[in-house]
Amino acid sequence: MQSVPSSSNDEQVEDHPIEQVLLTVPPTDDPTLPAFTFRVLVIGLSTCILSSSLSKFFSFRRNPIAIELVFFQLLALPAGRLMAATLPKRLIRLPCTSWKFSLNPGPFNIKEHVLITTMAKGSYGTASNIIVTMKAFYHRPLSPWAALLLMLTTQMLGFGFAGMFKRFLVDSPYMWWPFVLMDVSFYRTINEKDSRPKGMVSKLQFFTLVFILSFAYYIIPNYFFRSIGSLSLACLIWKKSVTAHQLGSGLNGLGLGTFTFDWSTVIGFLGSPLALPISSIIHSMIGFIFLVLHHHSNLILVQ
Structure with missing residues (x-):
């Protein structure tokens, strides 16, 4: 985003040349919200393992089931709020160091939610397909350490290229990604307080209604009337x-x-x-x- 002077005061406000981004992404940030917390580590690693396992398991179907990110977004929210309500708030000091951290730094916030689902999404697209292909078609089994090294190197290679081209693919205001805007709208809907206009539904109520209807729509072709799938x-x-x-x-x-x-x-x-x-x-x-x-x-x- 580009910063331009505000007409009312000396503060800097965010501007963006893409209208869809301006309508979805908030122009301000709250630096007091904690991001990398103990809750993020526990829930993020758990969802990372779960997402990689489920996505690979369902990819072998004739019509593969796509495990969408929204599943882990919905899973992370109640888990984070449950930990925020039950974990102690006292500080814990690491042995032999002066570093302290809290198991419960406060209410579960949107930054933690985003970071958890980012960790879950990072487990997609690994080199496990190469391992499966070698075993199924070429009958060349890999040792667990070799398979782990192959998956790590391919993932790190992708992150490395992303860092190299960050100037063109991330920093440029014209490189916007529609799926990211959907995620931003979802995070704001379930984490921010929204007042319901008179005679209308709030964002959370609308999301709940669409969620119920989409669930019913998935059930019909997959279980009750499978022939309409093709x-x-x-x-x-x-x-x-x-x-x-x-x-x-x-x-x-x-x-x-x-x-x-x-x-x-x-x-x-x-x-x-x-x-x-x-x-x-x-x-x-x-x-x-x-x-x-x-x-x-x-x-x-x-x-």
Whole structure:
């Protein structure tokens, strides 16, 4: 963000060239709120282990279930408030040092919440797929220490590149990320006090309503009516054609002309289309078409 002088006083206020960022991200900060606390270490490490385990377990499904960050955001909030209500507030001194810390520095705040879910998100995208591929397809098992070193080096390599390009990808006000704005809006909704306008619902009430409706929407295609997860026009028209089933089936074929009402199928590979701008979705579609055409032309040349 860019700082510009305020017209009313000498204080600095935040400005941003992107309207969506201005409407979502607060321009001020409270430096008195503690961030890296004992609660963050305990809950953050626990959610980190849980998120990596669940995401890898569900990735082997035919239609992978995406463990969204909102699951760990909702999990961290009651856990943090429970620790804030039960842990003692006295200071603890580390042996042989002068460093002191408190198990309970005060109410659970938004900074702790963000840091915990950041730790949970950091466990995504590790090199575990390489380990699984080597064991399943090449029958080359890795020792636990070699596998751990492989995962750590790939993660650190990614963080290193992020630090190298921080000037262009983070500091630039024009590099804004739609999914981050969703997270910011969510944090503010459940952590900040919101007054309900007369005749309307508050942000938290609206979130609760959407949460209940989305839960019901997930239950229907996954448990009560699984066939709407993959509907193929080709298979419905040519029911006895093997070729039509090979081309049109979304489960055992190429999925041409297939559509779905299952939201977990929609977001299983590319994420939520509600958060991405239409230009980003179109670019991804164009890239996918060129990739398929490229592979098709290579197959023709090989034959």
